[in-house]
Amino acid sequence: MSRVVLWLTLLFWVAPVCAVHAASESAVCFKCHKKADFSAKIVHRPVAQGKCESCHNPHVARYKGLLQKPDGQLCESCHKKREWLGNGAGGRVIHEPVRQGQCLKCHDPHKSEVKGLVHGKLADRCFACHKDLPKKFEGSTHSPYAKGRCIVCHLPHVADNYQMLRTSPDKLCLKCHQRKALNKAHKGYPVEIKDCLSCHNPHGSKRKYLIRNFLHEPFKKNNCKVCHSGGQPGTEVCLKCHKDISKKVLTLHNHFTSSTGNSCIICHSPHAGDTSGLLKGRQAQICRSCHEDTFKRDQDKIYRHPKVSHCGECHNVHGSNRLAMFRSEGSAVCERCHETQGKFTHPLGDKVRDPRTGQKMTCISCHKPMGTDYKYELLLSGEKDLCIQCHRNY
Amino acid sequence: MYPMPSQLLIIKQGAREVIRPVVSTRVFLGALLAIFFMAVPVWAVPWHHVLTLRGEPSGLAMNMPTALFVDKERSRYYVVDAANNRLLSFDRDGKFLSSFNAMGRLSIPFDMVREKGGIIWLVEKGKNSLTRIDLKARKVVPNILSFNGRTVYPDRLKMHGGVFYILNKANGDILCLDADLKVKRVFSCNGCRLGFVDFKIVGNDLFALAQAEQSVYRFSLGDDSPAKVIHLQKKMEFPCSLAVDSLGNFFILDRHADHVVVFDPVGRFKYSFLQPGEAQGRLHFPWEISFDPWGRLCIVEEGNGRVEIFNR
Incomplete structure (x- = not known):
């Protein structure tokens, strides 16, 4: 009993002291920083409590804004990663700013008029990075998209689904679009209505009903039998018309593999697409859906190849007789951009052999273009370590 | 149980009068080492590089080798040197x-x-054929296979008990073909995204690797019972080939991580070994892993153009 009394007494004296300290702390800050700039409908709890020092150092700091830690780490000190990232991020899709700890790309750390301390309107935050997306489409725009309610379909931090969708695409569509209405709209469709994104762009399109801009020729002509002449169409059905691609089946490394027997539809939509190639999304997104390891392995390297527009710039995405499905032989793939190095560089080619392996020297004997921790994407330090691998006498 | 070195020392100290004139320090240390190695089971001894199969002695380095076949009776290795369109024997x-x-x-x-x-x-990728080569008659006969009205795209090939086992790359199924190249049985990876990427036959079982699912399917060749699925309990980057040792452990070759990951027969992670690189014993774009009949672990390296053989 006496112990309880002792604690209560202590609390009685200490609590006001703490409150006074916090208030005095913020009072000092607000001598220069306008208090009005920190007031809104939603105020970050440390700000409301006047605990500026929980994030900022009033005298000196390594980080911009006199922050105690880099912004991501600072947020994480209260908002524990495991609480919103789940138990381990293995196999989950993490939004790039979240992965890089750039919380302030979307959130205002002090105050906001929007729940979740979102910096301005949520859609504005999304469009700030996703610049290739138009705010409105010429033909039809999906209602939630038009209203800037990206969050209806997408999760902002981490998701278990491709493109950070809340659930699988079909499930998501059916949350708003009733099955009966869908059946009515697709009257005469010979099979069960599914895989909505195969024909519809969930954001918008030049066409009515969000149908993607480019149509597969037989689909456009309503000539379903060209492909659907019995059973599930296999890869061969596609290759009957796309003869230039059929040669790629006969290469050492190719992408002609799928348990469904049609590898084409892993990347291409058989009906409609946003590009003439009827790809199911941006090429890098499609590649990543299978080659997540490649993207993850290289994304945090210190030196990375400057961003290329798509994987197909260096790799032949259908098939190739070269290592890693490169588009062309040896260094030729690099020389298309790095012209000078193609003419004047360390000797390369058939006559110069790597003493370690007997393989001909190419750019990738020394560089790993996807990224390394050494300057110029070298495999080892270019100061010495890399050279003495072969030039031992030096 | 072997005695610990400290116990040995006590034994020796206890028997000092008798032993000292007979056993020198060098002999004693040698005995200690011998006891240490006898006490360590074979599976705990680290793998070490024993030899490399290279193309240079033929006058041309290998260029993207893809497979190794071992003829136990003739004690020969055959390497498929894909980009040079040739076979090499060692x-x-x-x-x-x-x-x-x-x-x-x-x-x-x-x-x-x-x-x-x-x-x-x-298997010739350039012709999409299972080609029969009669060395004596100097005849090369390509065979384009089909099954259920669809062309088969042969990938990995094995022969066991006089029948062929072929991985059909088009759908990732493994087909069992008789001598007339007629399909007798199909081993499917039900529910798999890409199907199988490699398989090995050990005894009366066929072990197949499902890459996307990171699982091994174990089929019995003796009956049509459903496959037993073994989930490999460590995430790998790009598993491309498997080997199974005499104890039933799985050796999975990770092509993008350039190393070998070992799992016990129920899929529990045991250890991983080897590293990326070009030097001897390191890997660059490895493509196939297998045990030879003498228990040595062979790895076909596409990137370094060689076959590395390890033992322990």
């Missing part, structure tokens, strides 16, 4: 024996088996 000690290109008629060979009579069966 003896058990790694000495180069000969090079064969069927007079320039091979087109991107990928995998092979050799029958007792000297007939070579070869």
